[in-house]
Amino acid sequence: xxxxxxxxxxxxxxxxxxxxxxxxxxxxxxxxxxxxxxxxxxxxxxxxxxxxxxxxxxxxxxxxxxxxxxxxxxxxxxxxxxxxxxxxxxxxxxxxxxxxxxxxxxxxxxxxxxxxxxxxxxxxxxxxxxxxxxxxxxxxxxxxxxxxxxxxxxxxxxxxxxxxxxxxxxxxxxxxxxxxxxxxxxxxxxxxxxxxxxxxxxxxxxxxxxxxxxxxxxxxxxxxxxxxxxxxxxxxxxxxxxxxxxxxxxxxxxxxxxxxxxxxxxxxxxxxxxxxxxxxxxxxxxxxxxxxxxxxxxxxxxxxxxxxxxxxxxxxxx
Amino acid sequence: xxxxxxxxxxxxxxxxxxxxxxxxxxxxxxxxxxxxxxxxxxxxxxxxxxxxxxxxxxxxxxxxxxxxxxxxxxxxxxxxxxxxxxxxxxxxxxxxxxxxxxxxxxxxxxxxxxxxxxxxxxxxxxxxxxxxxxxxxxxxxxxxxxxxxxxxxxxxxxxxxxxxxxxxxxxxxxxxxxxxxxxxxxxxxxxxxxxxxxxxxxxxxxxxxxxxxxxxxxxxxxxxxxxxxxxxxxxxxxxxxxxxxxxx
Numbered sequence: 001x002x003x004x005x006x007x008x009x010x011x012x013x014x015x016x017x018x019x020x021x022x023x024x025x026x027x028x029x030x031x032x033x034x035x036x037x038x039x040x041x042x043x044x045x046x047x048x049x050x051x052x053x054x055x056x057x058x059x060x061x062x063x064x065x066x067x068x069x070x071x072x073x074x075x076x077x078x079x080x081x082x083x084x085x086x087x088x089x090x091x092x093x094x095x096x097x098x099x100x101x102x103x104x105x106x107x108x109x110x111x112x113x114x115x116x117x118x119x120x121x122x123x124x125x126x127x128x129x130x131x132x133x134x135x136x137x138x139x140x141x142x143x144x145x146x147x148x149x150x151x152x153x154x155x156x157x158x159x160x161x162x163x164x165x166x167x168x169x170x171x172x173x174x175x176x177x178x179x180x181x182x183x184x185x186x187x188x189x190x191x192x193x194x195x196x197x198x199x200x201x202x203x204x205x206x207x208x209x210x211x212x213x214x215x216x217x218x219x220x221x222x223x224x225x226x227x228x229x230x231x232x233x234x235x236x237x238x239x240x241x242x243x244x245x246x247x248x249x250x251x252x253x254x255x256x257x258x259x260x261x262x263x264x265x266x267x268x269x270x271x272x273x274x275x276x277x278x279x280x281x282x283x284x285x286x287x288x289x290x291x292x293x294x295x296x297x298x299x300x301x302x303x304x305x306x307x308x309x310x311x312x313x314x315x316x317x318x
Numbered sequence: 319x320x321x322x323x324x325x326x327x328x329x330x331x332x333x334x335x336x337x338x339x340x341x342x343x344x345x346x347x348x349x350x351x352x353x354x355x356x357x358x359x360x361x362x363x364x365x366x367x368x369x370x371x372x373x374x375x376x377x378x379x380x381x382x383x384x385x386x387x388x389x390x391x392x393x394x395x396x397x398x399x400x401x402x403x404x405x406x407x408x409x410x411x412x413x414x415x416x417x418x419x420x421x422x423x424x425x426x427x428x429x430x431x432x433x434x435x436x437x438x439x440x441x442x443x444x445x446x447x448x449x450x451x452x453x454x455x456x457x458x459x460x461x462x463x464x465x466x467x468x469x470x471x472x473x474x475x476x477x478x479x480x481x482x483x484x485x486x487x488x489x490x491x492x493x494x495x496x497x498x499x500x501x502x503x504x505x506x507x508x509x510x511x512x513x514x515x516x517x518x519x520x521x522x523x524x525x526x527x528x529x530x531x532x533x534x535x536x537x538x539x540x541x542x543x544x545x546x547x548x549x550x551x552x553x554x555x556x557x558x559x560x561x562x563x564x565x566x
Binding site for chain 1: 373375394396399400405407411412413414415416420423424425427428429430432434435474478
């Protein structure tokens with residue numbers, strides 16, 4: 001118990017220090033470094049939000065791109081009429097509401113049916129939106145004109161990523177977190193232990209979707225224009241899923257640990273081997289999955305317990 | 319029925335069919351409060367289906383299930399649990415990656431008297447001690463033996479604070495000494511005020527524990543009474559043993 005408390009305090013201190021350090025990065029860095037960090041924060045927030053629901057309940061969702069795209073479109077449409085902060089909040093709310101409706105109708109599907117449905121959902125929204133834009137609005141794309149600085153985007157996504165991680169950690173400690181994990185392990189037992197599984201699933205799915213829509217809306221501020229294919233690109237769904245798996249489950253910080261190397265690796269490979277990018281990335285995954293079946297979380301925990309703790313004890317820090 | 323004891327659960331004309339197969343055919347019985355009620359019968363006779371209907375794991379085609387006068391048909395499983403009916407499963411079901419304590423905490427946190435995780439952890443340890451699992455609270459459930467997993471299930475069911483506990487072959491697969499411990503445990507739970515319905519094939523346990531027994535065969539209730547009277551009923555012997563052996 002004392003150990004757990006000390007660990008929690010150490011983790012909290014670490015997060016606060018890292019957050020303050022990261023908040024000042026824009027003062028010293030180039031545009032390129034900033035944009036890598038922006039991508040990093042976006043992926044950390046998305047992977048953490050995905051894992052919050054799908055990692056715990058094992059309802060593997062490929063609808064990340066759907067909610068992300070909804071966020072992009074809400075911003076693209078709304079920023080003309082309302083201030084940007086209002087548009088961002090609207091994106092989160094609309095993402096939440098869409099997920100609520102989708103969740104109520106589909107979260108009774110299990111296993112591969114749910115996976116396929118969520119994958120199809122992205123494509124469905126993509127095509128319907130495309131049709132609506134072409135037939136009703138007589139356009140294929142929308143321009144985004146804002147004067148939001150890169151620094152503001154950076155700081156917003158940093159805060160979003162932190163809130164998502166801390167929120168996810170917090171939920172893990174309370175009854176809702178236990179309910180989510182119980183649903184993942186045996187939904188029948190969860191139901192018979194008095195858990196309103198439908199409500200828990202739908203609400204958490206919607207919470208996770210609202211983060212995704214918010215992140216999409218913030219990233220959209222960097223796009224000069226969007227169309228349905230840009231907004232609803234399934235690559236996002238897969239990349240987020242891979243980041244979360246690479247990180248490993250069980251800890252709130254796991255998906256973040258996975259997202260960081262994934263984004264950096266993608267950046268490096270895209271710059272160095274632009275033509276063989278996807279092959280090189282795929283090869284890396286095979287190696288990672290083969291040598292790190294428990295994800296980076298387990299590796300970090302093992303290093304922490306077998307190396308760092310003894311070192312600290314020797315140095316009489318602990 | 320004994321004076322002073324009301325009926326806690328009243329089942330009337332309960333029916334469930336799977337396609338053309340009628341698994342439970344319009345059966346009725348009353349469970350007296352504070353007693354242990356046995357539900358026996360050959361494999362496939364519909365006993366577990368009855369339990370699944372009571373706990374809303376399956377929805378009844380027709381009929382009524384009154385628990386303390388309130389209709390349970392049409393409710394969801396979590397509502398039945400919160401109404402204070404708990405169960406164990408025929409094939410033991412634990413949450414495999416959670417610890418023993420977390421398994422039991424779940425029933426405490428979401429049952430009929432929900433508590434905070436901290437309070438639930440305390441109560442879980444007490445319940446684990448009661449089912450003979452003291453000192454094993456931090457083990458991961460999937461690492462435990464079959465009998466210990468059954469104990470976890472029982473502790474989890476008790477953690478929901480039930481008035482009525484449904485045990486589905488909870489004593490199956492135990493060795494003779496474990497069986498004795500199990501029988502004592504069930505008796506103790508009943509003495510603490512929990513009404514019990516047990517599906518069981520171990521007749522020794524039925525004789526030792528049950529005040530009343532209902533016998534099912536092919537979806538019908540074919541007999542009901544005290545264990546001694548029911549087990550000597552020719553129709554029951556027929557159902558269990560077949561025509562020739564029953565006549566002999």
